Amino acid sequence: MGDHGAVDPHVRDATADDVAAITDIYNQVVATSDAIWRDEPVTVADRQAWFAAQQATGMPALVAVDAGGAVVGFASFVQFRTIPGYFPSVEHTIHVADGHRGQGVGGRLLDALVERAVAMGKAVMIAGADGGNLGSIRFHERAGFREVARLPGVGRKHGRPVDLVLLQRDLPAPPDAPDGSRP
Template identity: 45%
Template sequence: MQIRDANETDLAGILQIYNDAVEHSTAIWNEQTVDLANRRAWLASHQAAGNAVLVAVDAEAQVLGYASFCAWRTQDGFRQTVEHSVYVRDGQRGNGIGRALLTQLIERARQADMHVLIGAVDSANRDSIHLHQQLGFIHVGQLRQVGRKFHRWLDLTLMQLTLGPRKDRP
Protein backbone atom coordinates (compact mmCIF):
# COMPACT_ATOMS: atom_id res chain seq x y z
CA MET A 1 0.00 0.00 0.00
CA GLN A 2 1.15 3.50 -0.83
CA ILE A 3 -0.21 6.75 0.59
CA ARG A 4 0.14 9.82 -1.62
CA ASP A 5 -1.58 13.02 -2.65
CA ALA A 6 -4.80 12.42 -4.53
CA ASN A 7 -5.07 13.38 -8.18
CA GLU A 8 -7.59 13.29 -11.02
CA THR A 9 -6.96 9.59 -11.71
CA ASP A 10 -8.10 8.72 -8.17
CA LEU A 11 -11.50 10.37 -8.43
CA ALA A 12 -13.42 7.32 -9.64
CA GLY A 13 -12.21 5.33 -6.63
CA ILE A 14 -12.91 8.21 -4.24
CA LEU A 15 -16.39 8.55 -5.76
CA GLN A 16 -17.12 4.85 -5.24
CA ILE A 17 -16.04 4.96 -1.59
CA TYR A 18 -17.95 8.19 -0.94
CA ASN A 19 -21.20 6.97 -2.50
CA ASP A 20 -20.96 3.61 -0.73
CA ALA A 21 -20.70 5.47 2.60
CA VAL A 22 -23.69 7.64 1.67
CA GLU A 23 -25.85 4.66 0.74
CA HIS A 24 -24.85 2.18 3.44
CA SER A 25 -23.48 3.94 6.52
CA THR A 26 -23.72 6.88 8.85
CA ALA A 27 -20.09 7.82 8.25
CA ILE A 28 -21.40 10.52 5.88
CA TRP A 29 -24.67 12.17 6.83
CA ASN A 30 -25.65 13.01 3.25
CA GLU A 31 -28.49 11.02 1.76
CA GLN A 32 -27.87 11.72 -1.94
CA THR A 33 -25.04 10.20 -3.92
CA VAL A 34 -22.86 12.48 -6.02
CA ASP A 35 -21.31 12.30 -9.47
CA LEU A 36 -17.76 12.57 -10.74
CA ALA A 37 -18.13 16.30 -11.42
CA ASN A 38 -18.95 16.81 -7.73
CA ARG A 39 -15.82 14.96 -6.59
CA ARG A 40 -13.73 16.80 -9.19
CA ALA A 41 -14.95 20.15 -7.80
CA TRP A 42 -14.37 18.90 -4.23
CA LEU A 43 -10.77 17.93 -5.00
CA ALA A 44 -10.09 21.20 -6.84
CA SER A 45 -11.45 23.30 -3.97
CA HIS A 46 -9.37 21.40 -1.40
CA GLN A 47 -6.23 21.76 -3.51
CA ALA A 48 -6.85 25.46 -4.18
CA ALA A 49 -7.19 26.08 -0.43
CA GLY A 50 -3.97 24.16 0.31
CA ASN A 51 -5.83 21.39 2.15
CA ALA A 52 -4.47 17.86 2.13
CA VAL A 53 -6.26 15.12 0.21
CA LEU A 54 -4.52 11.76 0.49
CA VAL A 55 -5.28 8.36 -1.00
CA ALA A 56 -4.13 4.89 -0.04
CA VAL A 57 -3.63 2.79 -3.16
CA ASP A 58 -2.63 -0.81 -3.78
CA ALA A 59 -0.05 -2.06 -6.30
CA GLU A 60 -2.58 -1.70 -9.14
CA ALA A 61 -3.33 1.92 -8.08
CA GLN A 62 -6.81 0.97 -6.85
CA VAL A 63 -7.98 3.46 -4.23
CA LEU A 64 -8.34 1.64 -0.90
CA GLY A 65 -9.23 4.75 1.10
CA TYR A 66 -8.87 8.48 1.25
CA ALA A 67 -8.48 11.22 3.82
CA SER A 68 -8.64 15.00 3.79
CA PHE A 69 -8.81 18.06 5.96
CA CYS A 70 -10.42 21.44 5.48
CA ALA A 71 -11.25 24.54 7.48
CA TRP A 72 -13.14 23.94 10.72
CA ARG A 73 -14.74 27.40 10.54
CA THR A 74 -14.23 30.20 8.04
CA GLN A 75 -13.52 33.05 10.47
CA ASP A 76 -9.87 34.15 10.70
CA GLY A 77 -9.51 33.12 14.33
CA PHE A 78 -10.00 29.46 13.35
CA ARG A 79 -7.35 29.46 10.57
CA GLN A 80 -5.12 26.93 12.36
CA THR A 81 -7.91 24.47 13.16
CA VAL A 82 -9.00 21.92 10.57
CA GLU A 83 -11.56 19.13 10.45
CA HIS A 84 -10.62 15.84 8.87
CA SER A 85 -12.37 12.95 7.15
CA VAL A 86 -11.14 9.40 6.58
CA TYR A 87 -12.97 6.78 4.52
CA VAL A 88 -11.94 3.22 3.64
CA ARG A 89 -13.32 1.03 0.86
CA ASP A 90 -15.84 -1.61 1.92
CA GLY A 91 -14.05 -4.93 2.34
CA GLN A 92 -10.78 -3.21 3.28
CA ARG A 93 -11.73 -1.91 6.74
CA GLY A 94 -9.80 -3.34 9.68
CA ASN A 95 -6.58 -3.70 7.67
CA GLY A 96 -4.85 -0.59 9.03
CA ILE A 97 -5.65 1.63 6.07
CA GLY A 98 -7.62 4.17 8.09
CA ARG A 99 -4.87 4.34 10.73
CA ALA A 100 -2.19 4.84 8.06
CA LEU A 101 -4.20 7.57 6.34
CA LEU A 102 -4.99 9.40 9.57
CA THR A 103 -1.36 9.16 10.72
CA GLN A 104 -0.19 10.75 7.47
CA LEU A 105 -2.93 13.36 7.65
CA ILE A 106 -1.82 14.35 11.15
CA GLU A 107 1.71 14.86 9.84
CA ARG A 108 0.40 16.92 6.92
CA ALA A 109 -1.58 19.11 9.32
CA ARG A 110 1.61 19.69 11.34
CA GLN A 111 3.53 20.55 8.17
CA ALA A 112 0.77 23.03 7.25
CA ASP A 113 1.29 24.69 10.66
CA MET A 114 -2.15 23.69 11.92
CA HIS A 115 -2.64 23.69 15.67
CA VAL A 116 -5.78 21.55 16.16
CA LEU A 117 -7.26 18.69 14.18
CA ILE A 118 -10.97 18.00 14.76
CA GLY A 119 -12.80 14.75 14.10
CA ALA A 120 -16.60 14.71 14.06
CA VAL A 121 -17.62 11.05 14.30
CA ASP A 122 -21.01 9.35 14.42
CA SER A 123 -21.25 8.42 18.10
CA ALA A 124 -22.26 4.86 17.21
CA ASN A 125 -19.01 4.35 15.26
CA ARG A 126 -17.02 2.87 18.15
CA ASP A 127 -14.20 1.66 15.87
CA SER A 128 -13.53 5.17 14.57
CA ILE A 129 -13.70 6.69 18.05
CA HIS A 130 -11.26 4.03 19.31
CA LEU A 131 -8.86 4.68 16.41
CA HIS A 132 -8.89 8.40 17.16
CA GLN A 133 -8.17 7.73 20.84
CA GLN A 134 -5.26 5.45 19.93
CA LEU A 135 -3.74 8.27 17.87
CA GLY A 136 -3.99 10.77 20.72
CA PHE A 137 -7.33 12.44 20.07
CA ILE A 138 -9.41 13.24 23.12
CA HIS A 139 -13.18 13.25 23.44
CA VAL A 140 -14.25 16.89 23.78
CA GLY A 141 -18.00 16.65 23.42
CA GLN A 142 -21.08 14.98 22.15
CA LEU A 143 -23.92 16.65 20.29
CA ARG A 144 -27.09 14.66 20.73
CA GLN A 145 -29.59 14.11 17.94
CA VAL A 146 -28.05 16.73 15.63
CA GLY A 147 -28.35 14.56 12.52
CA ARG A 148 -30.88 12.26 10.93
CA LYS A 149 -30.35 9.41 8.51
CA PHE A 150 -32.01 6.05 7.87
CA HIS A 151 -35.10 7.27 9.79
CA ARG A 152 -33.28 7.75 13.08
CA TRP A 153 -31.61 10.54 15.03
CA LEU A 154 -27.82 10.51 15.18
CA ASP A 155 -25.41 11.80 17.83
CA LEU A 156 -22.07 13.36 16.92
CA THR A 157 -18.91 12.83 18.95
CA LEU A 158 -16.25 15.54 18.70
CA MET A 159 -12.62 14.44 18.97
CA GLN A 160 -9.65 16.80 19.12
CA LEU A 161 -5.92 16.45 18.64
CA THR A 162 -3.81 19.43 19.65
CA LEU A 163 -0.80 19.29 17.37
CA GLY A 164 1.32 21.81 19.26
CA PRO A 165 4.22 23.72 17.83
CA ARG A 166 6.08 22.36 14.82
CA LYS A 167 9.12 20.35 15.81
CA ASP A 168 11.39 22.35 13.49
CA ARG A 169 10.61 25.59 15.35
CA PRO A 170 11.91 26.67 18.75
Protein backbone atom coordinates in the same frame (compact mmCIF):
# COMPACT_ATOMS: atom_id res chain seq x y z
CA MET B 1 -0.55 4.36 15.07
CA GLY B 2 1.32 1.13 15.47
CA ASP B 3 3.67 -0.37 12.91
CA HIS B 4 1.45 -2.09 10.40
CA GLY B 5 4.31 -3.80 8.62
CA ALA B 6 3.74 -3.89 4.88
CA VAL B 7 4.79 -1.01 2.64
CA ASP B 8 1.55 -1.18 0.66
CA PRO B 9 -0.90 0.38 0.59
CA HIS B 10 1.09 3.57 0.39
CA VAL B 11 -0.27 7.07 0.79
CA ARG B 12 0.14 9.84 -1.76
CA ASP B 13 -1.58 13.04 -2.84
CA ALA B 14 -4.74 12.39 -4.85
CA THR B 15 -4.88 13.42 -8.49
CA ALA B 16 -7.88 14.18 -10.69
CA ASP B 17 -7.63 10.59 -11.97
CA ASP B 18 -8.42 9.27 -8.47
CA VAL B 19 -11.71 11.12 -8.11
CA ALA B 20 -13.87 8.35 -9.61
CA ALA B 21 -12.44 5.79 -7.16
CA ILE B 22 -12.86 8.26 -4.29
CA THR B 23 -16.49 8.71 -5.33
CA ASP B 24 -17.05 4.93 -5.28
CA ILE B 25 -15.67 4.60 -1.73
CA TYR B 26 -17.61 7.67 -0.57
CA ASN B 27 -20.87 6.29 -1.96
CA GLN B 28 -20.19 2.87 -0.45
CA VAL B 29 -19.92 4.53 2.97
CA VAL B 30 -23.08 6.60 2.31
CA ALA B 31 -25.04 3.45 1.41
CA THR B 32 -23.79 1.11 4.13
CA SER B 33 -23.28 3.22 7.26
CA ASP B 34 -24.28 6.35 9.16
CA ALA B 35 -20.75 7.77 8.88
CA ILE B 36 -21.77 10.31 6.21
CA TRP B 37 -25.05 12.10 6.77
CA ARG B 38 -26.41 11.91 3.24
CA ASP B 39 -29.12 9.55 2.12
CA GLU B 40 -28.31 9.60 -1.60
CA PRO B 41 -25.09 8.87 -3.49
CA VAL B 42 -23.09 11.78 -4.90
CA THR B 43 -21.93 12.19 -8.50
CA VAL B 44 -18.33 12.17 -9.68
CA ALA B 45 -18.85 15.87 -10.54
CA ASP B 46 -19.66 16.54 -6.89
CA ARG B 47 -16.37 14.95 -5.77
CA GLN B 48 -14.52 16.78 -8.56
CA ALA B 49 -15.80 20.02 -7.05
CA TRP B 50 -14.63 18.84 -3.62
CA PHE B 51 -11.20 17.97 -5.04
CA ALA B 52 -10.93 21.36 -6.77
CA ALA B 53 -11.82 23.11 -3.50
CA GLN B 54 -9.12 21.19 -1.64
CA GLN B 55 -6.58 22.24 -4.23
CA ALA B 56 -7.74 25.86 -4.35
CA THR B 57 -7.49 26.20 -0.57
CA GLY B 58 -4.16 24.35 -0.26
CA MET B 59 -5.74 21.62 1.84
CA PRO B 60 -4.70 17.97 1.43
CA ALA B 61 -6.55 15.23 -0.40
CA LEU B 62 -4.71 11.95 0.07
CA VAL B 63 -5.28 8.44 -1.20
CA ALA B 64 -4.04 5.06 -0.03
CA VAL B 65 -3.10 2.89 -3.01
CA ASP B 66 -2.50 -0.85 -2.96
CA ALA B 67 0.26 -2.75 -4.75
CA GLY B 68 -1.92 -3.04 -7.86
CA GLY B 69 -2.51 0.71 -8.01
CA ALA B 70 -6.11 0.59 -6.73
CA VAL B 71 -7.32 3.34 -4.42
CA VAL B 72 -8.42 1.66 -1.16
CA GLY B 73 -8.97 4.73 1.00
CA PHE B 74 -8.83 8.50 1.06
CA ALA B 75 -8.46 11.28 3.59
CA SER B 76 -8.57 15.05 3.75
CA PHE B 77 -8.97 17.99 6.07
CA VAL B 78 -10.45 21.47 5.90
CA GLN B 79 -10.38 24.44 8.22
CA PHE B 80 -12.51 23.83 11.29
CA ARG B 81 -14.70 26.90 10.77
CA THR B 82 -13.47 29.59 8.46
CA ILE B 83 -13.17 32.88 10.36
CA PRO B 84 -9.51 33.74 10.94
CA GLY B 85 -9.28 32.91 14.63
CA TYR B 86 -9.88 29.23 13.85
CA PHE B 87 -6.70 29.11 11.73
CA PRO B 88 -4.95 26.56 14.03
CA SER B 89 -7.73 23.97 13.80
CA VAL B 90 -8.62 21.55 11.04
CA GLU B 91 -11.35 18.93 10.73
CA HIS B 92 -10.46 15.74 8.90
CA THR B 93 -12.23 12.87 7.17
CA ILE B 94 -10.98 9.33 6.47
CA HIS B 95 -12.76 6.57 4.59
CA VAL B 96 -11.40 3.13 3.77
CA ALA B 97 -13.03 0.80 1.23
CA ASP B 98 -14.99 -2.14 2.57
CA GLY B 99 -12.74 -5.19 2.44
CA HIS B 100 -9.64 -3.15 3.31
CA ARG B 101 -10.59 -2.02 6.81
CA GLY B 102 -8.80 -3.16 9.95
CA GLN B 103 -5.52 -3.57 8.06
CA GLY B 104 -3.81 -0.33 8.97
CA VAL B 105 -4.93 1.70 5.93
CA GLY B 106 -6.86 4.26 7.98
CA GLY B 107 -3.98 4.55 10.43
CA ARG B 108 -1.54 5.25 7.64
CA LEU B 109 -3.84 7.89 6.15
CA LEU B 110 -4.27 9.51 9.55
CA ASP B 111 -0.50 9.55 10.14
CA ALA B 112 -0.06 11.30 6.78
CA LEU B 113 -2.76 13.87 7.62
CA VAL B 114 -1.11 14.60 10.97
CA GLU B 115 2.22 15.08 9.23
CA ARG B 116 0.64 17.57 6.80
CA ALA B 117 -1.19 19.43 9.55
CA VAL B 118 1.98 19.78 11.63
CA ALA B 119 3.93 20.98 8.59
CA MET B 120 1.22 23.60 7.96
CA GLY B 121 1.55 24.86 11.54
CA LYS B 122 -1.82 23.54 12.61
CA ALA B 123 -2.25 22.96 16.35
CA VAL B 124 -5.46 20.95 16.60
CA MET B 125 -7.12 18.18 14.59
CA ILE B 126 -10.80 17.48 15.05
CA ALA B 127 -12.80 14.45 13.91
CA GLY B 128 -16.58 14.59 13.71
CA ALA B 129 -17.96 11.06 14.06
CA ASP B 130 -21.49 9.71 14.07
CA GLY B 131 -22.31 8.88 17.69
CA GLY B 132 -23.08 5.28 16.75
CA ASN B 133 -19.86 4.80 14.80
CA LEU B 134 -18.03 3.04 17.60
CA GLY B 135 -15.38 1.77 15.17
CA SER B 136 -14.40 5.28 14.14
CA ILE B 137 -14.52 6.58 17.72
CA ARG B 138 -12.27 3.71 18.83
CA PHE B 139 -9.99 4.24 15.83
CA HIS B 140 -9.50 7.89 16.78
CA GLU B 141 -9.04 7.15 20.48
CA ARG B 142 -6.32 4.63 19.58
CA ALA B 143 -4.63 7.45 17.67
CA GLY B 144 -4.60 9.86 20.60
CA PHE B 145 -7.86 11.71 20.05
CA ARG B 146 -10.20 12.32 22.98
CA GLU B 147 -13.92 12.94 22.91
CA VAL B 148 -14.56 16.61 23.71
CA ALA B 149 -18.20 17.08 22.75
CA ARG B 150 -21.35 15.16 21.95
CA LEU B 151 -24.12 17.04 20.14
CA PRO B 152 -27.34 15.04 20.32
CA GLY B 153 -29.72 15.00 17.37
CA VAL B 154 -27.89 17.60 15.28
CA GLY B 155 -28.21 15.58 12.08
CA ARG B 156 -30.51 13.22 10.22
CA LYS B 157 -29.81 9.99 8.39
CA HIS B 158 -32.79 8.45 6.60
CA GLY B 159 -34.96 10.74 8.71
CA ARG B 160 -33.54 9.48 12.02
CA PRO B 161 -31.86 11.94 14.42
CA VAL B 162 -28.13 11.27 14.71
CA ASP B 163 -25.57 12.52 17.23
CA LEU B 164 -22.26 14.18 16.44
CA VAL B 165 -19.20 13.26 18.50
CA LEU B 166 -16.24 15.63 18.25
CA LEU B 167 -12.82 14.16 19.01
CA GLN B 168 -9.75 16.36 19.37
CA ARG B 169 -6.01 15.78 19.19
CA ASP B 170 -3.50 18.53 19.94
CA LEU B 171 -0.49 18.54 17.64
CA PRO B 172 3.17 19.29 18.32
CA ALA B 173 4.78 22.39 16.83
CA PRO B 174 6.62 21.79 13.54
CA PRO B 175 10.24 20.72 14.16
CA ASP B 176 11.76 23.87 12.63
CA ALA B 177 9.40 26.33 14.34
CA PRO B 178 11.00 28.86 16.68
CA ASP B 179 9.55 28.78 20.20
CA GLY B 180 6.20 30.48 20.43
CA SER B 181 5.93 31.05 16.69
CA ARG B 182 2.93 28.85 16.22
CA PRO B 183 -0.53 30.33 16.34
